[in-house]
Amino acid sequence: MRHRPNSRRTLALSCAALALAALPGCRTQNAGVEFAPATEPSEQCVGSRPAGSLPGRDAADAEGDPAFPTYVHIDTTLRERHSDVYTGVEAGDDVTVLDVYRIPSAAFDKDVCGSAEKGVTVRLHNTDINRERLEALAERVTDESDRWESTFRIASIGADAKGYVLVGVDEPHLALPVLEREFGAGHIRVEREERASLLTG
Template sequence: MDGRNRMRTAGGVVAATAVALVAIQGSAAGTGGERAPVAEHTAVCSGTRPAHTLPGRESAVLRTAAYADRIGKGRHKNVYTGVSVDERHNAVDVYRIPSKAFDADLCAHAEKGLKVRIHDTDITERRLMAFVDEVGDDMDRWDGRFRLNQVGPDVHGYVVFGVDRPATAGPILEKAFGAFWARHIKVIRTETPSLG
């Protein structure tokens, strides 16, 4: 697991990847819903490279997602936000600040029969992770108003705050971090993490 795809939990434990947060985002409350920093897919390309058919290898969707993540954390780190897979529709969703170079690189690599759906965002994964680290270094700051149990990045361009009282936490977090971050904060209800 790449160290940049992490979630901070109460007690300072690094516990999960960004992909895990995507799976729970449907239970979000509080902030982020109507002001999503992500556009519906703004471009779609279909793969043209011959498909790999080696036995025992991962699917084309997973190979393409891994490639997007690799170049996104490498030569396109100044635009990359994240990636998710849609195995059912044989598609990969890629989130990035608009970049013709990144799109061309990614689409040229996609295998035949695969769709790559590209979404505009206004934030990079690196900036999300810097914010997660900043918040994670002072997780007890909110005690008395709400309990922050976990914080981590979401591939769509959010920072997910797992709290005990989302309705209370949402407005407090928006005010504390300002207008830009208010659009990138998603608050969900989570239980206190356990180490057992």
């Protein structure tokens, strides 16, 4: 199977309100403008665009991985076109399903669903931060990462597709309150990760 780009480099309106009602497979799961948990899609649509019809792609790109051309198109062309609302895209074990995270936007959703190739299901999730702001936050955490060496050690920092900066630390219970106090609680998540040591013989 083809390796997809790393998403760590890496909305809730009804289909009618998003002018998506005419798109095949679009259905509303949570109407209204209230943010839903990132794990629950607010909308989803099933692509009808012929395979190989996306600019710069052909049917061979989707061999064994039908969602790959749509993934690349979203994470390049639509990411640039809708940088004010785009957060990220994620592919799981099901090669026909993509999870797209964005600030609610009718124009973005219409572009995403209109570009999805036939048989690809796109699940749209709400966030409240775009990719540029998320990566800027990750850079801020990186710039300050040496400040807390005496309390905890940071092993890795990265922006994920869902709208969070993931920070790998050796002592998550110590790191989380400090990082939330410094950078805000909304977009920081910590996970246990030991920093690799340099061994000398």
